[in-house]
Amino acid sequence: MSSHYRISLDAMGGDHGLSVTVPAALESLKKYDDISLILVGDEAQITEHLTQHSAADNPRITVRHASQTVGMDEPPALALRGKKDSSMRIAINLVKEGEADAVVSAGNTGALMATARFVLRTLPGIDRPAICSQIPSNNGHTHMLDLGANIDSTAEHLYQFAVMGSELTRAIDGIEEPTVGLLNIGQEDIKGNEQVKSANRLLKAGHLNYIGYVEGDDIFSDHVDVVVCDGFVGNVSLKTIEGLAKMLSNELKKHFTKNLLTKLMALVAMPVLKALSKQFDPRSYNGASFLGLQGIVVKSHGGADSFSLANAISVARKEVIAEVPQKIRHRLQALVDDEQQAKAS
């Protein structure tokens, strides 16, 4: 095989463990013939699940044993110190050791970030990794970061997030100069807290396609490709989106199942409702990128089903093909070079 992308999968991670990870792995292999997967976790259990799916001898699957599992609520520091043979840790180690090109896990977010950061280290010029995800928007999607890796972000961190988000978007969506907006509570220069104002100055002076401040509703507009914010704001905003979407979808169902008449209406309207729910299916947006690390790490929603987890695997595959960490590294190096040149001249 000429191009063959190797992705390690934390097979024990997520709320449903192997009953989701194994089917997701098989779906992904069916979908992409240019990937192979390393399933990391309890070897006996993995083999049992593979056998159930008549996939025990699939040549594109390798099983790597790990004796421990990180609990979904386990404190990150404990997981980092006490679970050196966890499926999560071993799956990340494989990237470090060059045996895998990317890792995907549906496990504990905090533990995954802490472990990935410890094992893979950040890229030169990056102080803090950030979590970036796609949010469905008017004409496609927006990339938003940070979604919760950091609590307090300085202006420099926000600037680094902008660089990382910009490179991810360029690599994934093929947009040469993605538009970058800084999330604020108004469009005017005087608005916002000190970090945001200061980041605004850095971004204006920088080389990104920076369009200035954007507000919460702009996340869904088509004039911004990358929305930058600190992890607290980003996480609240993301959870707000998830909560509202879930409530509206539940209420729609409730209204359409009220009585026989509304059920008949639903039946008639079904194709439209299906098209709409497909367009905004959160499962199609599953897969958050941990950016700023010396390696590709994609986090799946803990409650993901196999369709959803397969989507996270496809995000990892795209990042491998696009060589996202290398692109971020080059962009940061170019910025440093520019600054030095500017100082010298």
Added chain:
Amino acid sequence: MSSHYRISLDAMGGDHGLSVTVPAALESLKKYDDISLILVGDEAQITEHLTQHSAADNPRITVRHASQTVGMDEPPALALRGKKDSSMRIAINLVKEGEADAVVSAGNTGALMATARFVLRTLPGIDRPAICSQIPSNNGHTHMLDLGANIDSTAEHLYQFAVMGSELTRAIDGIEEPTVGLLNIGQEDIKGNEQVKSANRLLKAGHLNYIGYVEGDDIFSDHVDVVVCDGFVGNVSLKTIEGLAKMLSNELKKHFTKNLLTKLMALVAMPVLKALSKQFDPRSYNGASFLGLQGIVVKSHGGADSFSLANAISVARKEVIAEVPQKIRHRLQALVDDEQQAKAS
């Protein structure tokens, strides 16, 4: 009239000025026979609009002339200093002078807050006013604050917001002990920034019905009545809600108007779609309360239509009936008394 609630209306405020404020005033008077309205603004123009609606001699309308108007994008400090005869300022003055029980404006938010704070002053024990609004939730609505009056909030400010939101909810919804949640990016005690952690401690030690940390998706759940956060996070979250709701509603329309077949489907499904859009009609949630002031101030969305602005007027009416500022003042005094008693014993 035994109970007669007098509300002053900034008749020149909002994107549409008198063409919305006058009809909204008339709708409100029709809806509630226990209110009277003072329309503040250009007297000739107001009278002209009233005459157009055959309401120039309505005994429950008074017109108060104001020679200036605050622009929607005018810097708050300029409006405060330079527009002492603006419709906004005069409308607020009427509350200060006891001629009105509440003021409603669809004008410039920043200018309204700055002017209201300057004219009415904050309640004893309140450092900063906050903006509180109702957000539709699973089983009714949630009150959320602060939605943008403050950028950086200390733990004490967040605690005061909790007290104010709790009193508003008790007064408006008649819930004896509203549940209060503090917006954070996780449920565990270790999560969050320093302000949030410290506010969590204050709230745990306090007398409110505090249920601990909540996340963005909990805004729409039915287990929390009041969601407390700083103004930056609250504003982003609110705008995110507005943006997502607008996009989904547009997409629904787009899908249903794609071709003749989908249009027929829409026709069949219309009653359900109408019920749903009525349930979540943002116009029914228009009217944000400025809490913590020595007077009742309600801010309408700038782009409000008359139905929507009438809703803001009804929010003001409810606050007058419930005597919200007095209730907040008493609750704060009771807290101070408790603390002194605790110290003395």
